[in-house]
Amino acid sequence: MRVNDVINKQSVKLNDTQNKLRPGQIIQGNILKLYPNNKARIQLGTMKLTAQLEAALTIGKKYFFQVEKVDDVIHLKVLHEVAKKVGQETVKNILHQLNLPPTKANMQFVQLLLNERIPFTKEQLMNALDILKGQKSRSEVHFILKQMVANQLPMTEAVFQSLHIKAGSNFTDQLLGLLHQLEKAQHSSPLMNQLKEGIKQITDPITMDRAFINQIKQDAESSQTLLFRILKASGAINQQITFSTWKSSWEPFLNDQLSTERTYPHSFNTRFALEQINHLHKNRVVLIQEAKKILTQWGVTLKSKAHDNNMISEQQFSSLHQNIKNNIVPILTQYQQQHMLSITENKPSLYSNLLSLLQMYSNTETYKQIEHVQSVTSGQMDTNTVKDQFLALMKQVVHLTRTIPQTDTQAIDPPIKSILMQLLPHSDSLVHDRAHQLLHFINGLQIDSVQETNHFIQASLLLPGEKFSLNKDLQFEFESKKTPDGKIDPNFCRILFVLELNMIKDTIIDMSIQKRFVTVTIFNDYLTQEDVRLQSVLKKGMESLDYQMSNITVKPLHELNRPSKKTLDVTRAPDSYKGVDYRI
Structure with a gap:
């Protein structure tokens, strides 16, 4: 679905320039200014730093660097100058310097990373290429491996399988598929009964x-x-x-x-x-x-x-x-x-x-x-009721999909993930296969749930749509600047709701908050500006929370692909020249 493609692209984009540099990592950089005594101002992703040059570089040009050492001063090795378009010769040159064979599959994946300016290490690349061997759907596998590299996830088969299953199915289908097999089973154990009841709690319509x-x-x-x-x-x-x-x-x-x-x-x-x-x-x-x-x-x-x-x-x-x-x-x-x-x-x-x-x-x-x-x-729920039911479902999903039961006395339900792990060694083949898939899916949810950098936090939550009689799952994305003490900044954040509704189909609600002013954009191919009649209700609700409603706009879905001017302001290093951060 187009909607998910856009959200997935945003997910990688948030993380690819904020990660800390590590030895062996390959990253693209731009020479901004040259200073006396062989020093220069360079930009690596969103980071602008001063570097000590030990190689002849040209202002305004871009280069591929490899991080050699990280101490008081970070040492970078120049691998290759970046052409306007990354071609096969550039990719071959980098694979050669990493002592990796320039096979077609290797070159396609490395070119993808270079084109999207995703930093990577030789170890990450080797593990990714091992996973890539034998996979049929190259484009889908490329996206998942790219996500793993960009978010610096462990490059293991287990992590890949979890993300692969999550990308290829939805939460409701996974839950109901296992429930169907559990109800068909000739013999039912206490663990199976617990699992059935847990699945029904988060899927049964209200x-x-x-x-x-x-x-x-x-x-x-x-x-x-x-x-x-x-x-x-x-x-x-x-x-x-x-x-x-x-x-x-x-x-x-x-x-x-x-x-x-x-x-x-x-x-x-x-x-x-x-x-x-x-x-x-x-x-x-x-x-x-x-x-x-x-x-x-x-x-x-x-x-x-x-x-x-x-x-x-x-x-x-x-x-x-x-x-x-x-x-x-x-x-x-x-x-x-x-x-x-x-x-x-x-x-x-x-x-x-x-x-x-x-x-x-x-x-x-x-x-x-x-x-x-x-x-x-x-079933004709008012606004407050829908809100309460949504929050209740969110709490249930977080509670039931965690790994370890809580120790407090109120949280007496064993998590679904915990039950799955206990059930797998004792289940027949059909139940085992579905349970194993659901376990991978939940692992994928947890891997994708929170991404953090020094200045930002991004959270993702998927809720079964069956509960509200929706065609597909409810997707919830949240990103925010961090306060100095590392908490979410309520003055600068963005929330996206991704839905598929019965009558108006694919819908994204994008709520952006800047200095407590709220802008809402609804992306949908069936709605018009005249169809949105809740401005006064939203304005009143926002004011009760000490926010100001700026405006509500309706746009067609295809405008999601346009770059947004309203992006969160990333904190960058100042441009003033004060010393040396990098050695090249």
Whole structure:
């Protein structure tokens, strides 16, 4: 896909000029200025440094250098002058100086590295050429080997296989392919069951039941009590359960533990609960009206008597009881009626409960919360819900694909990668092959996940699209300048979301942040500027985070291939002449 090609090119470009020079490395340089006493200003990639010349070089010309020694002064050996176009003679000359045979395959790969100005060592080149032998798809293999050299990854068969499998497939297909083989297996072990459950967690589309439970878990984790009180008032939760008990009972579910057991705390039934709260929402107009009338007449009395622990006169309470029985109870379901009548007794200890219930019925926020649950469980998720589900999936994927289980008590799920490593020696051939592929794929994800230089950090994350019923995986790319203490700089960064949506197909959202001003570019072949109607929402959201929305632009996908003027400002050495950094 074109989209991935562009992202992959950017990935290599970020790293190829920022790596530290090493002995044996071959790199292209440009002579910028000549100084007295055989000194010169040279540029190697993005680095500008002063060099001591021991060879005759010409200002304005480019040369291939080999790093001979790295100490107080870096020693460079001139290999060859760079022509306008790197030709076969140049490549042959460099292979000859490295004592490597000028075969067709060797020359093609070296020419690729030289054309893209990727520094390399003889050892890297020899290992890359060994891997290249016997490979069929040369262009794809060239790209992966080039990526390994540029990012200074170990030049091993295992690393190559991991990146090769990752490049040739997608996360969802790998996960579902293994799940299919596990479910077909005649005999299932506890490890296989754990693996099946783990895969389902990050691939199963968000169903009504799962979405409702996710909402309950999020509210419990953040100590939000409104939904709990609504469920309790509706009869979906036992009246004796306190919020602290409810919250603690959901703690084992906060990280979606890998278990085939799906019995929820306190025998909670999602379908029954939805029926009860939907009934409240259906009758909200009358409930709000009648509850407000009763509160106007009795609210102050109930509050003061509850505070003083004094009883309301029987005559007064009989009037209150009759009012509730005639105007509110008939609107409620059988379970809600039982709860309402159980607290409508003339006991000071119950006055606060009755007051709270009437206040909840009269409050429009109650019905907004129910509407939110309805939107979540119907699949018509609002912006906040999509954000929450995205963040939850991101946490799950990072948690389940790491190598070693965490030691904290909340992270009780064994990672998928850990299970795969345990399963491989004991699985049959079909399961073994698919498990081995998924293990390579996860290794490839982890190899590609973070790249760092002295001044920059780049992170990549791939999420299974099946969870959101998307055609392909969600790709997330992030790059940022580093602060002086090595952390991400929120004032200078760039975020890309790579999606394939059902209706508008390939889509890239490119968000660039410069000095807290945000520019968003949407690349898509079906959208126009008029289709983007969320500027005001985005502006408000950015301002709440102390960012300023600059503009939103829609462009066709083919404009991705044009060089961008908005690139992060790379910190370079100053041009002033102060001493010698390099010896040539």
